[in-house]
Amino acid sequence: MKLFSAGIDVGGTKTQLCLTDEQGNILEEHKLETQLSRDPGKFFNWLFDELEQSCIRNGGTLSSLKGVGIGFPGVMNERTGTLTSAPALNWPAVDIRPLIAARYPGAAVLDNDVNMAALGEHAAGAAAGSGHFIMITVGTGVGSALFLDGRLYRGAGFAAGEIGYLIVRPGEYTAAADPEYSEFGPFEMEASGTGIGAKAADYLHSSGRPSIIRELAQGGPVRAEHVFAAARREDEAALQLLNQAYGHMAAVIKNIVLTLDLELVILGGGVVEKNPGYIDEIVKRVSRYTPHQPPAIRQAVLGNRAGAIGAAAAVRSKITSGH
Amino acid sequence: MKLFSAGIDVGGTKTQLCLTDEQGNILEEHKLETQLSRDPGKFFNWLFDELEQSCIRNGGTLSSLKGVGIGFPGVMNERTGTLTSAPALNWPAVDIRPLIAARYPGAAVLDNDVNMAALGEHAAGAAAGSGHFIMITVGTGVGSALFLDGRLYRGAGFAAGEIGYLIVRPGEYTAAADPEYSEFGPFEMEASGTGIGAKAADYLHSSGRPSIIRELAQGGPVRAEHVFAAARREDEAALQLLNQAYGHMAAVIKNIVLTLDLELVILGGGVVEKNPGYIDEIVKRVSRYTPHQPPAIRQAVLGNRAGAIGAAAAVRSKITSGH
CATH class of the missing domain: 3.30.420.40 (ATPase, nucleotide binding domain)
Known part of the structure; x- marks a missing residue:
């Protein structure tokens, strides 16, 4: 059974998605037009439909995922999963975890987009090996x-x-x-x-x-x-x-x-x-x-791909380190 | 058998010393004229003589100590124990651990004086309970x-x-x-x-x-x-x-x-x-x-006492957390 990690970088106009294997090799990467909705539930339905298609193309399903990492353009409380101050999405303060749980029961790692991009550069880019x-x-x-x-x-x-x-x-x-x-x-x-x-x-x-x-x-x-x-x-x-x-x-x-x-x-x-x-x-x-x-x-070095790559890396390291 | 923690804040002119019990209650605190020497070994001999007297006054010996924390006015690599950039002491770069080991075989926690003072304010002063x-x-x-x-x-x-x-x-x-x-x-x-x-x-x-x-x-x-x-x-x-x-x-x-x-x-x-x-x-x-x-x-709130109190707190927390 294949075990994938998914990384998603949500932006106001584009959303970047990537799927990696357990070693962090990228299996698939693509950029989507963000299907933004006033109703965040609709947005996550669209997003997980896309993610499911991606898993299927790679011979799996959503349940082949170890977890999903998502970076948002706003302030994310990574402990409670509440997103605030996200003007690009035009949502009020949203509790993200139940919206994800409605479509996907596995682990979700949530953070802001810049943090995820830094993780991406650390995992596979210009900051590889740096601790500070x-x-x-x-x-x-x-x-x-x-x-x-x-x-x-x-x-x-x-x-x-x-x-x-x-x-x-x-x-x-x-x-x-x-x-x-x-x-x-x-x-x-x-x-x-x-x-x-x-x-x-x-x-x-x-x-x-x-x-x-x-x-x-x-x-x-x-x-x-x-x-x-x-x-x-x-x-x-x-x-x-x-x-x-x-x-x-x-x-x-x-x-x-x-x-x-x-x-x-x-x-x-x-x-x-x-x-x-x-x-x-x-x-x-x-x-x-x-x-x-x-x-x-x-x-x-990773440009717009950094956030999604970092989000997938966050899934792998969270699960490895047992957080 | 009593188990003490010792905290020492070394300054160019004054050295502050404190002895606490296992709960962090201060048993003894005092300020000494620093007996500075070109030979750091001589300085540590003096310092541990003072510390030994302090232990004896409280019914113990140096071996009643869980450990010793020391803050220095310079850049301390707390992993290797090397002190550099300490103009107030007028020493070259010094490897502190062997000098301590010559007098005291137990655990020693070394850091710079400002870090130790911050630990003091966190343990028993104005920063109690703060994480950031x-x-x-x-x-x-x-x-x-x-x-x-x-x-x-x-x-x-x-x-x-x-x-x-x-x-x-x-x-x-x-x-x-x-x-x-x-x-x-x-x-x-x-x-x-x-x-x-x-x-x-x-x-x-x-x-x-x-x-x-x-x-x-x-x-x-x-x-x-x-x-x-x-x-x-x-x-x-x-x-x-x-x-x-x-x-x-x-x-x-x-x-x-x-x-x-x-x-x-x-x-x-x-x-x-x-x-x-x-x-x-x-x-x-x-x-x-x-x-x-x-x-x-x-x-x-702890003034010049903060460094020594923090150094003793560092001993207690290092030993508790198993570092």
């Missing part, structure tokens, strides 16, 4: 997962790693004065894709000087990709804007590494993946800080 | 210990919590341009007693305006205590200088609490103990940061 690392994702916002003393660290209320809200300037007490950015924190407004775009728009608005950013945006909203593209063409304003963003990211990395004595930093997310020079710029700045030994800084 | 807290000591420098998921967190290289070196302004790469302060980090130069004194001296040097700080220093070196005393008399410059120091401390606390999702912050050390308003000023500033729930912020 942070994984930072830079995209629309900035998020992170902490892996300390050989295991995920979740914090007193399962909200560890929410670094988007880090204070950048002491005494600037409110997160974002502009309601358009009310869901973003001070550090995100410096270093995320959203923040870089907003800073560039401000700059173009207040400065009369020419910049390629303006041409690239073509009168539409200014986005981070325009700033990175302009910087590749040596545009002065774009280089300055990115220097600010890199500087804030490097200082935050330095401070977290120093506080936690980490050996490794993994950087991922759209902004990092789409801009090949990103990692080098950060390494350069972090290594300038004295007197401590700089950590290894590497790019995440 | 940071203890920050503000004195000549700034140090901290992290207690995460119900245990001390030490980091990849036993250097976690060295927050004195936190970067305060992105891009300020060197720790201290002034060689007088070369052992202090950027955050320490804002928030420690040393930093507050140095900032005040700079202010008095560059400003011609009158300040009570100048009178209090009486032509000698300006120290933090002069600044706090002047602030109590509503001196404008002193209030501004402390506002800066409090602001940096509050921002660092907010950022660490946010990153690690901590429920509690314990503040101790000379600067906190000697200035009754300190905690309130920090609470006020941390609670202004939105949108997250502020942590509890409390003063350490």
Whole structure:
């Protein structure tokens, strides 16, 4: 009898699924359009239908599974199984375990998506073998997962790693004065894709000087990709804007590494993946800080697959370690 | 047969010793002038002579001890027992375990002094019952210990919590341009007693305006205590200088609490103990940061006794948990 582990990464638009064997070899992996519903029960019915099909294609059924790991875009209390703060899914606080139990009686490991991605990079990616690392994702916002003393660290209320809200300037007490950015924190407004775009728009608005950013945006909203593209063409304003963003990211990395004595930093997310020079710029700045030994800084290698791979790995390790 | 646990906190000038029974009740506690020697072996001979006397006074001998816990002012690799970076003791890197074994064959639990103090506050002080807290000591420098998921967190290289070196302004790469302060980090130069004194001296040097700080220093070196005393008399410059120091401390606390999702912050050390308003000023500033729930912020209650009490507690818990 075959024993599979399933890993699922739920996103607002795409859901990634993977099936592994007992050794962690990937048997099947695919990306689905998330069939989102106001009724979370309907969503899980759809999800387990898909998972069942996947098991059948590999010669088994849902009962061939050792367990299912699922990562969610929100705050997951992994002990009670309650999901909160998941705006991408547009659900109220949901107790996930009974919804899964209605379709699947086996073990379910639940966590947030960034934690699962960190487990994925640890199991089969850029963090293999490390006992002390942070994984930072830079995209629309900035998020992170902490892996300390050989295991995920979740914090007193399962909200560890929410670094988007880090204070950048002491005494600037409110997160974002502009309601358009009310869901973003001070550090995100410096270093995320959203923040870089907003800073560039401000700059173009207040400065009369020419910049390629303006041409690239073509009168539409200014986005981070325009700033990175302009910087590749040596545009002065774009280089300055990115220097600010890199500087804030490097200082935050330095401070977290120093506080936690980490050996490794993994950087991922759209902004990092789409801009090949990103990692080098950060390494350069972090290594300038004295007197401590700089950590290894590497790019995440699993991309959007990390969460599902990590969720399947979480199933295998939970069951092995008897938690 | 009585079974004691001994806790020792080694300092450059004073060494604190405590003896507890199996339940953690303190049988004896005292402060000794540290008999420092270039030869660490001589130091441990003296220390165990003192400890033996303490056991005899309580009706036992060294063999009545379950174990000895010792906190050191330096970086302690608690697995190998090697002490490094201990300028207060003026020793090179020392392998501590054989020196102890020469006098005492039982269990020895070794750690740095701040970690032991955090264990003390957790065992019998301001952090009783907490599973996720940071203890920050503000004195000549700034140090901290992290207690995460119900245990001390030490980091990849036993250097976690060295927050004195936190970067305060992105891009300020060197720790201290002034060689007088070369052992202090950027955050320490804002928030420690040393930093507050140095900032005040700079202010008095560059400003011609009158300040009570100048009178209090009486032509000698300006120290933090002069600044706090002047602030109590509503001196404008002193209030501004402390506002800066409090602001940096509050921002660092907010950022660490946010990153690690901590429920509690314990503040101790000379600067906190000697200035009754300190905690309130920090609470006020941390609670202004939105949108997250502020942590509890409390003063350490065990003072200089915390390290020895914690070291004895470490012996009891190590032996109970079978590590």
